[in-house]
Amino acid sequence: MKSTDAEYGALVERARRGDGRAFEQLAVREERALYRHAARILGAGPDAEDAVQDGFLSAWRSIGSFEGSSFRAWLYRIVTNRALDRVRARRRRPEFPLEPAEDEALIWAEPVAPGPDLADLVGNREAVAAVEEALRLVPEQQRAALLLRDVEGFAYEEIAVITSVEVGTVKSRIHRARVAVRNALVTRGWRGSGG
Amino acid sequence: MNDTPHPRAQLSAYLDNALGPSERSVVEAHLGACADCRARLAELVGVPALVLRHGPPPQRLDEPWQRELVRVADREVVHLSVFLFLATALVSSMSGSAASAPAAAPAGGAATVASGAPGAFGPIGPAADQSARNRSSAAPAVGAAAPTATSLADAAKQAGATPSPSAQTQFSAASASVQAREGAPAAAQPAQPSRSIFVSPWFWLAVAVITGALAIALQRRLRSA
Numbered sequence: 001m002k003s004t005d006a007e008y009g010a011l012v013e014r015a016r017r018g019d020g021r022a023f024e025q026l027a028v029r030e031e032r033a034l035y036r037h038a039a040r041i042l043g044a045g046p047d048a049e050d051a052v053q054d055g056f057l058s059a060w061r062s063i064g065s066f067e068g069s070s071f072r073a074w075l076y077r078i079v080t081n082r083a084l085d086r087v088r089a090r091r092r093r094p095e096f097p098l099e100p101a102e103d104e105a106l107i108w109a110e111p112v113a114p115g116p117d118l119a120d121l122v123g124n125r126e127a128v129a130a131v132e133e134a135l136r137l138v139p140e141q142q143r144a145a146l147l148l149r150d151v152e153g154f155a156y157e158e159i160a161v162i163t164s165v166e167v168g169t170v171k172s173r174i175h176r177a178r179v180a181v182r183n184a185l186v187t188r189g190w191r192g193s194g195g
Numbered sequence: 196m197n198d199t200p201h202p203r204a205q206l207s208a209y210l211d212n213a214l215g216p217s218e219r220s221v222v223e224a225h226l227g228a229c230a231d232c233r234a235r236l237a238e239l240v241g242v243p244a245l246v247l248r249h250g251p252p253p254q255r256l257d258e259p260w261q262r263e264l265v266r267v268a269d270r271e272v273v274h275l276s277v278f279l280f281l282a283t284a285l286v287s288s289m290s291g292s293a294a295s296a297p298a299a300a301p302a303g304g305a306a307t308v309a310s311g312a313p314g315a316f317g318p319i320g321p322a323a324d325q326s327a328r329n330r331s332s333a334a335p336a337v338g339a340a341a342p343t344a345t346s347l348a349d350a351a352k353q354a355g356a357t358p359s360p361s362a363q364t365q366f367s368a369a370s371a372s373v374q375a376r377e378g379a380p381a382a383a384q385p386a387q388p389s390r391s392i393f394v395s396p397w398f399w400l401a402v403a404v405i406t407g408a409l410a411i412a413l414q415r416r417l418r419s420a
Contacts, residue, residue, distance in 0.1 A: 040249075103204030108235065131245045149211065150246040156213040167213075175207035178242045185245075186238065 012071045015063055023063065027056050030072065033152070034079045040147050041083040041140060042090075051086055055079035068161070073154065077162040080144050087140040103172050109183040127185060134184030138177050145170050146177035201229065206236050210243075276407025283400040 008029075014022035031052060038048040038055075055078040059066075066074050135143055141163070148154045148162060156174075160167045202222045208214050209222045226233055 104200070106203070108203070127245055128249050131242075131249045135246070135249065146246060150243040156208070156211065171208045171213065172204070174211070175204060178207050178239055178246075181242045181246060182238050185242075 008071075012066075016066060018063075020060075023060055026071065026075075027059075030075055031056075034075060037076065037147060037152060038079055038083045040135075040151065041080070041144055042086055047086050047090075048083070051082040052079055055082045058082075070158065073158050073162055076148065076152065076154070077164075080148070080162060081164075084140055084144060103175060106176060106179050107183070108179065109187050126188075130184050130188055131181050134181045135177070138180045142173040142177040142180075145173035146181075149174050201225070201232050203232065203235055206232070206239055210236070210239060276404065276410070279403040279407065280400065283396055283403055286396060 008026075011022045011026050015026055034052045034055065035048055038051040039045070042048045042051060055075065059075055059078050068074055135146070138146070145159055145163060148159045149156070154162065156167050156170050159170045159174075163170065202209075202225050205214060205218060205222050209219065214222065226236065
C-alpha cells in the first residue's frame, strides 16, 4: 500500500507539472468512485457521467492551482460541485425551506410500532430501499455531505473543504440527513434498541 | 429529571468522533443520564451502514467501456450500418463480384462488432478538451470502418469497377438510396439456385444489418439506465 501511495503522490506531482498522461492515470483510478458518488447525488445516467467528465476537464485545466494535501479530496470537491450544480439546474421549482433553522428543532418521528433495531438492518433490502427513498428527498447539500462522510469516508474537516463551508455546517448537514434517514426507517416500524 | 437541553444535534458528530473534548464530555454526561437521548443515539448508529450500502440506483454504466460503447454507438454504429448496407448493396450490384463480395462483407460484419471494442479501454479523455472527447469517441469507429472500406475497395478493383469508397467518405442519403435501388434488381439476377446461401451477398447483407440492429439495441439498453 505504501508504494501505491508514493506512486499516487508521484502521479499527482507529475500531473501538477502538466503531465497529461499522469493526470489521465489518476483520472482512471478515481473515475469509478467519482461516478458512483455523482450518481448517488444525481441518479445514475448521463448527468452523473457528465458531472464526472466536466469535473475532470476543469480539474485538468486548474491543476496548476492545486496545492492542497489531498488530490482525491480536491477531485471530489470539483465533481461534487458539478453534481450539485446539475441538481439545481434540473430543479424547475424553487426550493422552500421546509427544514427548521435550528438543528435542535429537527423533527424526530415517533416509531409507529416495535420493530427490529436499526443497527440490525444492514443487509435488509427493504431498509436500503427506504434509505434510498429518504435520501432522494433530502436537500442535495445535506445528501452530498452525508455521502462524503458515510460512503467516501472523509473527515468533517475534509468535507468542509470539499463543500466550501464551515465544519459546523457540515456537522449540521450530516446530522439532518441522518435524522431524515432515521425517520424514514422509524416510520416504517423500525426503532432503536433503547426506545 | 434532566434540565440540560438534549444535545440531539450533536449526536451524529458524537458518533463520528468529530466533537471537541469539551463538547464530547458534555454529550457523554448527558447520555449517561438521559434514556431518551441514548435511544436516539442507538437509532442513529445503524444509519451510516445503511447509507453506505445504498448504491447509485442502477449501475449499468459503471464500466468505462460501457460508456464508451454508448458514446460510439450513439452516432457511429448508425453510420456504420448504413454504410455497410450500402456497401454490400453496391458490391452485390456488380454481377461478376459474387466471389469477392462474401470476402468483403464478413469484414463489415466484424467491424460493426468491433466498433464498440476499441473504445473499451481507450482513455476517458480528460487530457484535452471537449473536442478531444469527441475525437476519441469517433476514432474507434473510423478505425473499424477502415478495414471494411479497403476490403470493399479491393473487391471493387477485382471486379473491375471504378467506385472505391474511402473510409472517411459517407454516402449521402440521396445517392445511397439510388445505389441501393440499382443494386437490388441487379443482384437478384445472379442469385443462381446452385449457389450456396453463404456465397450470396444478401446473406452477408443480412448479417451486417442484424449486427447493426443488435448494436443499436444494446445501445438503447445501456442508455435506458
